[in-house]
Amino acid sequence: MxxxxxxxxxxxxxxxxxxxxxxxxxxxxxxxxxxxxxxxxxxxxxxxxxxxxxxxxxxxxxxxxxxxxxxxxxxxxxxxxxFDKAPTADREPISAEDFDPETVLLESGVVEPCEGDDLCLTEDFERAWRRHIDAIADDDALRAELAEQLGLDADEVTFESHGNAYLARNETTRIGQWESRSALLADLAAATELPEWVEWDRLDSRARSQLLSGLRVFVETCPSCGGLVTADTETVESCCRSHTVVAVGCEDCGDRLLEVPYNEAAA
Incomplete structure (x- = not known):
């Protein structure tokens, strides 16, 4: 030749x-x-x-x-x-201290302005998120999805519910804790969909956790029972003090999605 x-x-x-x-x-x-x-x-x-x-x-x-x-x-x-083929130029990792979840969600098209000064999920993201939630709704699918995302053997993953806490264990080791099964459903489904919308690979573990928790604020339909999601303030008692929190949860089944400190000055 x-x-x-x-x-x-x-x-x-x-x-x-x-x-x-x-x-x-x-x-x-x-x-x-x-x-x-x-x-x-x-x-x-x-x-x-x-x-x-x-x-x-x-x-x-x-x-x-x-x-x-x-x-x-x-x-x-x-x-x-x-093999030095990973994208590195101008792609430094983003830590939890370097970004604001609400800004990231807004700029990426996950949420958008709606009534007044509120933000709501965009129709496209909400539809995709809900599809992922429905796909892992039963315990076997939920266990398999969690194991896949964490690189574990699904047969060794178990779930436990203790009051308002929902735990996942790998044999005797606790691998995660959520406010409820609904919160876990929301997070796993979001972790599957968000990489299509945000620079997921650049976020460290804390930043990803903040983004997933922040996203739960916008859930309007309960991932578990399909009922209405509401937010209200309540007083939480501990051994030495009491404090007020904003609790976001499912009205029908009582699953809690998120609990954050109540900021009276911002109310």
Missing amino acids: SQGALDRVRRPEYTGENRCVPCTATNLLIAAVVTAALAVLVPPAALVFAVFAVGSIWLRGYLVPGTPELTKRYFPEWLLAK
Whole structure:
């Protein structure tokens, strides 16, 4: 093949210094598997395919069309980072101290101004969020979703309810606590949908928690019983003091979604 023909085939955006190492590794593995299969079924074709595959990967950076986009989309960020392919420029992590959840939700189109000075969920986000909630409504689906998001074995995850607390455990270790089962449903569904709207991968764990909790303020229909969600103030007693909180909960089943200190000055 002449140099001119090679230049027409070569893809410099995916080779040389621009070569995507995960793409190359993935395609070499695919080529090896197919070559091995051909060696058993059609031995003469195995050598031909192996030469073609290696040549294609060398000249074009990949064998399977669309590989660069597929690896960016489906490879975990920690793996891409090992090959220096993770997006780093101008993508510093955002900590809980560096952002305001309400501003993030508003700027990303999750919420929008409605009556007066209030904010409400946008129709598109609310529909998508509700769809995710419905998909994990039963205990088995809820357990599987929590395990998947935390990288755990679903068979080892159990739930416990203690008063206003809803706990998730992995064998003997507590892995999370929510105000209620409805709060857990809301958070898991939101954690599935929010990456499509905000820069989820840049938020640290505390920032994500704040964003999920802040989002529950806007829930109008109870994730568990489908009834109305209301907010009211109440006095909470502890061993040494009492304080007033704003409690957001389900009117029909009593599940609490959120409890925040009451700011009388802002009322």
